[in-house]
Amino acid sequence: MEPKFTEMYQKEPAGEMDGACGQVADLLDSMVDGEATAEEQRFFNSHIEECVNCFENHQKQKLLKGLISGHLKRVIVPESLAQTIKAKIQETI
Amino acid sequence: MSEQTGKQLSKEEKDARFEAELLPVLDPLYNFAYRLTLDEDDANDLVQETYLKAYRFFDYFEQGTNAKAWLFRILKNSFINEFRKKSKQPAKVDYSEVEGYYNTEDVEGDNGVATTTDMRTESVQDLIGDEVASALNTLPVDFRTVIILCDLEGFTYEEMAKILDIPIGTVRSRLHRARNSLKEKLEKYARTMGYNS
Numbered sequence: 001m002e003p004k005f006t007e008m009y010q011k012e013p014a015g016e017m018d019g020a021c022g023q024v025a026d027l028l029d030s031m032v033d034g035e036a037t038a039e040e041q042r043f044f045n046s047h048i049e050e051c052v053n054c055f056e057n058h059q060k061q062k063l064l065k066g067l068i069s070g071h072l073k074r075v076i077v078p079e080s081l082a083q084t085i086k087a088k089i090q091e092t093i
Numbered sequence: 094m095s096e097q098t099g100k101q102l103s104k105e106e107k108d109a110r111f112e113a114e115l116l117p118v119l120d121p122l123y124n125f126a127y128r129l130t131l132d133e134d135d136a137n138d139l140v141q142e143t144y145l146k147a148y149r150f151f152d153y154f155e156q157g158t159n160a161k162a163w164l165f166r167i168l169k170n171s172f173i174n175e176f177r178k179k180s181k182q183p184a185k186v187d188y189s190e191v192e193g194y195y196n197t198e199d200v201e202g203d204n205g206v207a208t209t210t211d212m213r214t215e216s217v218q219d220l221i222g223d224e225v226a227s228a229l230n231t232l233p234v235d236f237r238t239v240i241i242l243c244d245l246e247g248f249t250y251e252e253m254a255k256i257l258d259i260p261i262g263t264v265r266s267r268l269h270r271a272r273n274s275l276k277e278k279l280e281k282y283a284r285t286m287g288y289n290s
Protein backbone atom coordinates (compact mmCIF):
# COMPACT_ATOMS: atom_id res chain seq x y z
CA MET A 1 0.00 0.00 0.00
CA GLU A 2 2.69 2.51 0.97
CA PRO A 3 4.53 3.15 -2.34
CA LYS A 4 1.31 3.16 -4.28
CA PHE A 5 -0.07 5.75 -1.91
CA THR A 6 2.81 8.17 -2.43
CA GLU A 7 2.67 7.63 -6.16
CA MET A 8 -1.01 8.42 -6.26
CA TYR A 9 -0.52 11.39 -4.11
CA GLN A 10 1.10 13.17 -7.01
CA LYS A 11 -1.85 12.72 -9.30
CA GLU A 12 -4.30 15.53 -9.85
CA PRO A 13 -7.63 15.04 -8.12
CA ALA A 14 -9.95 13.51 -10.68
CA GLY A 15 -12.73 16.02 -11.11
CA GLU A 16 -14.71 14.01 -13.60
CA MET A 17 -15.15 11.21 -11.11
CA ASP A 18 -17.58 13.09 -8.90
CA GLY A 19 -20.38 10.59 -9.38
CA ALA A 20 -18.24 7.60 -8.48
CA CYS A 21 -16.61 9.48 -5.61
CA GLY A 22 -20.04 10.22 -4.20
CA GLN A 23 -21.00 6.56 -4.36
CA VAL A 24 -17.73 5.59 -2.74
CA ALA A 25 -18.29 8.14 0.03
CA ASP A 26 -21.69 6.58 0.71
CA LEU A 27 -20.03 3.19 1.08
CA LEU A 28 -17.34 4.26 3.54
CA ASP A 29 -19.22 3.17 6.64
CA SER A 30 -20.37 -0.14 5.17
CA MET A 31 -16.81 -0.86 4.12
CA VAL A 32 -15.17 -0.23 7.48
CA ASP A 33 -17.99 -2.04 9.28
CA GLY A 34 -17.83 -5.11 7.06
CA GLU A 35 -21.38 -4.53 5.84
CA ALA A 36 -20.71 -3.98 2.14
CA THR A 37 -21.80 -6.61 -0.36
CA ALA A 38 -19.22 -8.34 -2.53
CA GLU A 39 -20.22 -6.18 -5.46
CA GLU A 40 -19.95 -2.99 -3.42
CA GLN A 41 -16.53 -4.07 -2.21
CA ARG A 42 -15.28 -4.66 -5.75
CA PHE A 43 -16.54 -1.29 -6.90
CA PHE A 44 -15.10 0.44 -3.85
CA ASN A 45 -11.69 -1.20 -4.00
CA SER A 46 -11.18 -0.61 -7.69
CA HIS A 47 -12.14 3.03 -7.28
CA ILE A 48 -9.78 3.78 -4.41
CA GLU A 49 -6.89 2.35 -6.37
CA GLU A 50 -7.30 5.21 -8.79
CA CYS A 51 -8.61 8.00 -6.63
CA VAL A 52 -6.37 9.46 -3.98
CA ASN A 53 -9.12 11.43 -2.27
CA CYS A 54 -11.30 8.42 -1.75
CA PHE A 55 -8.29 6.34 -0.74
CA GLU A 56 -7.48 8.89 1.92
CA ASN A 57 -11.05 9.10 3.12
CA HIS A 58 -11.07 5.35 3.50
CA GLN A 59 -7.88 5.46 5.55
CA LYS A 60 -9.41 8.14 7.76
CA GLN A 61 -12.57 6.16 8.27
CA LYS A 62 -10.61 3.08 9.28
CA LEU A 63 -8.52 5.18 11.63
CA LEU A 64 -11.61 6.65 13.23
CA LYS A 65 -13.14 3.25 13.85
CA GLY A 66 -9.82 2.02 15.22
CA LEU A 67 -9.64 4.91 17.63
CA ILE A 68 -12.87 3.80 19.25
CA SER A 69 -12.33 0.06 19.15
CA GLY A 70 -8.67 0.24 20.05
CA HIS A 71 -8.34 3.16 22.40
CA LEU A 72 -11.57 3.82 24.22
CA LYS A 73 -11.03 2.55 27.71
CA ARG A 74 -13.47 0.08 29.13
CA VAL A 75 -14.77 0.96 32.54
CA ILE A 76 -14.44 -1.63 35.25
CA VAL A 77 -17.62 -3.17 36.55
CA PRO A 78 -18.00 -2.63 40.31
CA GLU A 79 -17.21 -5.89 42.06
CA SER A 80 -20.45 -5.91 44.00
CA LEU A 81 -22.75 -5.50 41.00
CA ALA A 82 -23.08 -9.15 39.99
CA GLN A 83 -23.76 -10.12 43.60
CA THR A 84 -26.34 -7.37 43.99
CA ILE A 85 -28.16 -8.54 40.88
CA LYS A 86 -28.12 -12.17 42.01
CA ALA A 87 -29.41 -11.18 45.43
CA LYS A 88 -32.26 -9.13 43.97
CA ILE A 89 -33.23 -12.00 41.74
CA GLN A 90 -33.26 -14.39 44.67
CA GLU A 91 -35.83 -12.14 46.29
CA THR A 92 -37.97 -12.10 43.18
CA ILE A 93 -40.63 -14.78 43.03
CA MET B 94 -46.03 -9.89 42.12
CA SER B 95 -48.12 -11.91 39.74
CA GLU B 96 -45.68 -13.39 37.26
CA GLN B 97 -46.36 -16.79 35.93
CA THR B 98 -43.65 -18.90 34.46
CA GLY B 99 -44.97 -20.12 31.15
CA LYS B 100 -42.74 -23.13 31.03
CA GLN B 101 -42.56 -25.20 34.13
CA LEU B 102 -39.08 -24.30 35.21
CA SER B 103 -38.42 -24.33 38.90
CA LYS B 104 -37.10 -21.09 40.30
CA GLU B 105 -33.72 -22.77 40.76
CA GLU B 106 -33.60 -23.81 37.11
CA LYS B 107 -34.71 -20.43 35.95
CA ASP B 108 -32.16 -18.63 38.10
CA ALA B 109 -29.39 -20.94 36.94
CA ARG B 110 -30.25 -20.37 33.29
CA PHE B 111 -30.55 -16.66 33.85
CA GLU B 112 -27.14 -16.46 35.43
CA ALA B 113 -25.49 -18.65 32.85
CA GLU B 114 -26.94 -16.91 29.82
CA LEU B 115 -27.33 -13.31 30.84
CA LEU B 116 -24.77 -12.49 33.50
CA PRO B 117 -21.81 -12.94 31.12
CA VAL B 118 -23.07 -9.80 29.35
CA LEU B 119 -22.59 -7.74 32.52
CA ASP B 120 -19.32 -6.17 31.44
CA PRO B 121 -20.40 -4.83 28.02
CA LEU B 122 -23.77 -3.88 29.45
CA TYR B 123 -22.24 -1.84 32.25
CA ASN B 124 -19.91 -0.16 29.79
CA PHE B 125 -22.84 0.73 27.56
CA ALA B 126 -24.75 2.11 30.55
CA TYR B 127 -21.77 4.15 31.56
CA ARG B 128 -21.32 5.62 28.08
CA LEU B 129 -24.99 6.58 28.02
CA THR B 130 -25.23 8.09 31.49
CA LEU B 131 -21.59 9.19 31.95
CA ASP B 132 -21.98 8.42 35.63
CA GLU B 133 -20.95 5.29 37.52
CA ASP B 134 -23.83 5.32 40.00
CA ASP B 135 -26.37 5.89 37.27
CA ALA B 136 -24.80 3.12 35.21
CA ASN B 137 -25.04 0.83 38.21
CA ASP B 138 -28.74 1.59 38.71
CA LEU B 139 -29.51 1.24 35.04
CA VAL B 140 -27.81 -2.15 34.79
CA GLN B 141 -29.62 -3.45 37.87
CA GLU B 142 -32.92 -2.27 36.48
CA THR B 143 -32.14 -3.93 33.17
CA TYR B 144 -31.38 -7.28 34.76
CA LEU B 145 -34.50 -7.18 36.90
CA LYS B 146 -36.61 -6.48 33.83
CA ALA B 147 -34.83 -9.21 31.94
CA TYR B 148 -35.59 -11.60 34.79
CA ARG B 149 -39.25 -10.68 34.75
CA PHE B 150 -39.44 -11.27 31.02
CA PHE B 151 -37.03 -14.16 30.91
CA ASP B 152 -39.71 -16.56 29.72
CA TYR B 153 -39.93 -14.55 26.54
CA PHE B 154 -36.25 -14.87 25.90
CA GLU B 155 -35.55 -17.64 23.46
CA GLN B 156 -32.68 -19.72 24.58
CA GLY B 157 -29.74 -19.66 22.23
CA THR B 158 -30.70 -16.36 20.64
CA ASN B 159 -28.65 -13.19 21.00
CA ALA B 160 -28.67 -12.52 24.75
CA LYS B 161 -26.36 -9.55 24.39
CA ALA B 162 -28.56 -7.77 21.87
CA TRP B 163 -31.64 -8.56 23.93
CA LEU B 164 -30.16 -7.03 27.09
CA PHE B 165 -28.82 -4.02 25.23
CA ARG B 166 -32.29 -3.40 23.88
CA ILE B 167 -33.85 -3.57 27.34
CA LEU B 168 -31.22 -1.23 28.72
CA LYS B 169 -31.63 1.25 25.91
CA ASN B 170 -35.41 1.28 26.44
CA SER B 171 -35.04 1.71 30.18
CA PHE B 172 -32.71 4.58 29.59
CA ILE B 173 -35.12 6.32 27.24
CA ASN B 174 -38.41 5.57 28.95
CA GLU B 175 -37.74 5.89 32.59
CA PHE B 176 -34.23 6.44 33.60
CA ARG B 177 -33.57 9.59 31.67
CA LYS B 178 -36.52 11.33 33.30
CA LYS B 179 -35.66 10.44 36.84
CA SER B 180 -31.91 10.77 36.47
CA LYS B 181 -30.50 13.28 38.86
CA GLN B 182 -28.45 14.88 36.13
CA PRO B 183 -30.32 14.65 32.85
CA ALA B 184 -28.39 17.64 31.55
CA LYS B 185 -25.35 15.44 31.18
CA VAL B 186 -26.78 13.82 28.13
CA ASP B 187 -27.99 17.08 26.71
CA TYR B 188 -26.06 18.19 23.67
CA SER B 189 -26.27 21.92 24.37
CA GLU B 190 -24.61 21.37 27.72
CA VAL B 191 -21.46 20.02 26.23
CA GLU B 192 -21.40 21.44 22.75
CA GLY B 193 -18.77 24.02 23.56
CA TYR B 194 -16.43 21.59 25.19
CA TYR B 195 -14.17 21.01 22.26
CA ASN B 196 -13.96 24.59 21.21
CA THR B 197 -11.84 25.37 24.18
CA GLU B 198 -8.15 25.23 23.46
CA ASP B 199 -6.60 21.86 23.89
CA VAL B 200 -4.19 22.38 26.71
CA GLU B 201 -2.72 19.08 27.77
CA GLY B 202 -2.54 16.36 25.18
CA ASP B 203 -1.43 18.01 22.02
CA ASN B 204 2.25 18.69 22.49
CA GLY B 205 2.95 15.37 24.08
CA VAL B 206 1.45 13.44 21.22
CA ALA B 207 2.65 15.55 18.35
CA THR B 208 6.24 15.10 19.38
CA THR B 209 5.99 11.40 20.04
CA THR B 210 6.50 9.04 17.17
CA ASP B 211 5.86 5.75 18.87
CA MET B 212 2.10 5.58 19.29
CA ARG B 213 2.28 2.27 21.07
CA THR B 214 3.83 3.50 24.28
CA GLU B 215 1.45 3.22 27.15
CA SER B 216 1.34 6.86 28.17
CA VAL B 217 0.51 7.96 24.66
CA GLN B 218 -2.16 5.35 24.34
CA ASP B 219 -3.75 6.71 27.49
CA LEU B 220 -3.72 10.21 26.05
CA ILE B 221 -5.39 8.99 22.88
CA GLY B 222 -7.94 7.06 24.90
CA ASP B 223 -8.73 10.12 26.99
CA GLU B 224 -9.01 12.27 23.91
CA VAL B 225 -11.32 9.81 22.20
CA ALA B 226 -13.47 9.50 25.31
CA SER B 227 -13.76 13.27 25.70
CA ALA B 228 -14.72 13.71 22.08
CA LEU B 229 -17.23 10.89 22.23
CA ASN B 230 -18.82 12.23 25.40
CA THR B 231 -19.56 15.54 23.75
CA LEU B 232 -21.71 13.86 21.09
CA PRO B 233 -25.50 13.77 21.51
CA VAL B 234 -26.56 10.54 23.13
CA ASP B 235 -28.08 9.09 19.95
CA PHE B 236 -24.80 9.55 18.12
CA ARG B 237 -22.79 8.19 21.01
CA THR B 238 -25.02 5.16 21.12
CA VAL B 239 -24.55 4.05 17.52
CA ILE B 240 -20.80 4.50 17.75
CA ILE B 241 -20.57 2.43 20.93
CA LEU B 242 -22.79 -0.31 19.55
CA CYS B 243 -20.94 -0.48 16.27
CA ASP B 244 -17.31 0.23 17.05
CA LEU B 245 -16.94 -0.86 20.64
CA GLU B 246 -19.36 -3.76 20.81
CA GLY B 247 -19.24 -4.87 17.20
CA PHE B 248 -22.97 -5.20 16.61
CA THR B 249 -24.10 -5.51 13.00
CA TYR B 250 -26.38 -2.89 11.45
CA GLU B 251 -29.22 -5.37 11.67
CA GLU B 252 -28.65 -5.99 15.37
CA MET B 253 -28.39 -2.25 15.97
CA ALA B 254 -31.71 -1.72 14.20
CA LYS B 255 -33.31 -4.22 16.56
CA ILE B 256 -31.70 -2.82 19.68
CA LEU B 257 -32.72 0.73 18.79
CA ASP B 258 -36.08 -0.06 17.19
CA ILE B 259 -35.25 1.90 14.07
CA PRO B 260 -34.99 0.91 10.39
CA ILE B 261 -31.59 -0.14 9.09
CA GLY B 262 -31.49 2.92 6.85
CA THR B 263 -31.74 5.09 9.94
CA VAL B 264 -28.91 3.14 11.55
CA ARG B 265 -26.75 3.90 8.52
CA SER B 266 -27.54 7.58 8.36
CA ARG B 267 -27.24 8.09 12.09
CA LEU B 268 -23.91 6.31 12.16
CA HIS B 269 -22.73 8.41 9.25
CA ARG B 270 -23.66 11.66 10.94
CA ALA B 271 -22.26 10.49 14.26
CA ARG B 272 -18.91 9.70 12.69
CA ASN B 273 -18.75 12.97 10.84
CA SER B 274 -19.36 14.77 14.07
CA LEU B 275 -16.75 12.73 15.92
CA LYS B 276 -14.31 13.17 13.04
CA GLU B 277 -14.58 16.93 13.29
CA LYS B 278 -13.80 16.77 16.97
CA LEU B 279 -10.86 14.50 16.46
CA GLU B 280 -9.54 16.06 13.30
CA LYS B 281 -6.68 17.80 14.96
CA TYR B 282 -5.79 14.53 16.54
CA ALA B 283 -5.94 12.49 13.39
CA ARG B 284 -3.47 14.82 11.74
CA THR B 285 -0.87 13.94 14.34
CA MET B 286 -1.39 10.26 13.69
CA GLY B 287 -0.04 9.47 10.30
CA TYR B 288 -1.07 11.80 7.53
CA ASN B 289 2.29 13.45 7.44
CA SER B 290 3.93 10.84 5.24
Ligand SMILES: [Zn+2]
Binds near residue numbers: 017053
Ligand atom coordinates in the same frame (compact mmCIF):
# COMPACT_ATOMS: atom_id res chain seq x y z
ZN1 LIG C 1 -12.99 9.08 -5.68
